[in-house]
Amino acid sequence: MLKIWNGILSCLLCLALAATAFAGDGTKGADDCLTPCPDYRQEVAWASRPAHPDKAVDVFYVYPTIYPEASPRNMDVFDKGLRADVQGLLKAQAGVYSPTANLFAPYYRQVTFACLDPTQDMTLNSYFRIGADDVHRAFDYYLNFLNQGRPFILAAHSQGSVVMLDLLRSRFKDPALQKKLVAAYLIGYSVTGEDLKQYPWIKPAKGEDDTGVVVSWNTQAPGATGSPVLIPGAACINPLNWKTDATPADKSLNLGAVFFDDFTGKILREVPNYTGAQVDPATGALVTTPPEELKIGHFPPGVLHKFDYAFWYRNLERNVRTRVDAYLAGNR
Numbered sequence: 609m610l611k612i613w614n615g616i617l618s619c620l621l622c623l624a625l626a627a628t629a630f631a632g633d634g635t636k637g638a639d640d641c642l643t644p645c646p647d648y649r650q651e652v653a654w655a656s657r658p659a660h661p662d663k664a665v666d667v668f669y670v671y672p673t674i675y676p677e678a679s680p681r682n683m684d685v686f687d688k689g690l691r692a693d694v695q696g697l698l699k700a701q702a703g704v705y706s707p708t709a710n711l712f713a714p715y716y717r718q719v720t721f722a723c724l725d726p727t728q729d730m731t732l733n734s735y736f737r738i739g740a741d742d743v744h745r746a747f748d749y750y751l752n753f754l755n756q757g758r759p760f761i762l763a764a765h766s767q768g769s770v771v772m773l774d775l776l777r778s779r780f781k782d783p784a785l786q787k788k789l790v791a792a793y794l795i796g797y798s799v800t801g802e803d804l805k806q807y808p809w810i811k812p813a814k815g816e817d818d819t820g821v822v823v824s825w826n827t828q829a830p831g832a833t834g835s836p837v838l839i840p841g842a843a844c845i846n847p848l849n850w851k852t853d854a855t856p857a858d859k860s861l862n863l864g865a866v867f868f869d870d871f872t873g874k875i876l877r878e879v880p881n882y883t884g885a886q887v888d889p890a891t892g893a894l895v896t897t898p899p900e901e902l903k904i905g906h907f908p909p910g911v912l913h914k915f916d917y918a919f920w921y922r923n924l925e926r927n928v929r930t931r932v933d934a935y936l937a938g939n940r
Contacts (some may be wrong), residue, residue: 672766699873807923832910
């Protein structure tokens with residue numbers, strides 16, 4: 609009950625947080641916090657909340673940045689267009705988890721691209737905190753009223769992975785939560801050596817079937833620089849051979865890249881044996897050479913962040929089953 613009251617207080621404090629937030633032009637951002645606060649007791653606050661979960665394991669998924677405004681703002685979770693975009697990502701990304709796990713995904717008031725500064729600690733940004741605290745409240749509600757004691761996966765991409773890392777840092781010192789964690793797939797952001805030292809309960813994956821671990825990578829082409837999500841000391845595992853060293857994985861190990869229209873969830877094409885991959889121990893990048901030229905969005909040349917799920921989709925889908933099976937076998 610205390611956690612629920614804390615969630616209510618979080619909403620009441622929203623304007624106070626925004627009063628300390630400053631947009632890039634030096635003006636206060638209080639208006640940006642007038643976006644409605646999601647109430648996770650209500651189904652409308654969830655992108656996915658199965659009424660009758662029928663699988664032994666859950667997945668709690670947090671979507672990446674979809675809000676392209678040029679000034680610092682927080683997403684209106686009741687905007688019909690943005691909600692539709694999230695629904696597309698439930699197939700384009702969360703679709704690797706949902707065949708194996710009951711999918712729970714909250715809408716949250718994420719920040720715009722304008723707030724995402726790789727040179728700053730985003731967890732201290734007051735705009736970011738509004739969305740991150742939404743996810744904390746959603747996770748509390750999920751644990752208290754929806755989980756029913758099942759083990760769970762944490763999953764995310766990009767900004768969602770920053771939020772999930774914040775959750776792991778602050779909440780998973782609790783051994784009871786650690787015991788229930790199958791794995792945390794924090795893809796498209798960096799879990800660093802400093803995280804591992806400062807938060808010893810955060811453990812990087814070392815193989816294909818270890819559990820209670822963080823699975824992470826950032827995809828880029830050889831020689832690419834300037835990635836806003838690749839931080840020095842990043843942990844990385846290769847989703848083709850599940851090794852953390854520089855052992856190359858040939859494209860023959862790639863079960864299938866799946867390219868989606870991210871915002872409709874429609875599969876555009878599927879390509880088995882699309883490309884290989886190799887971990888670069890010096891940078892922590894997952895390095896690959898795609899067989900074609902691709903539109904990479906607003907990222908620097910060679911930074912293939914947009915394809916962190918797509919290139920390795922079928923391998924990731926199979927790995928989720930492998931880790932869930934290993935977890936359940938070890939906890940009978």
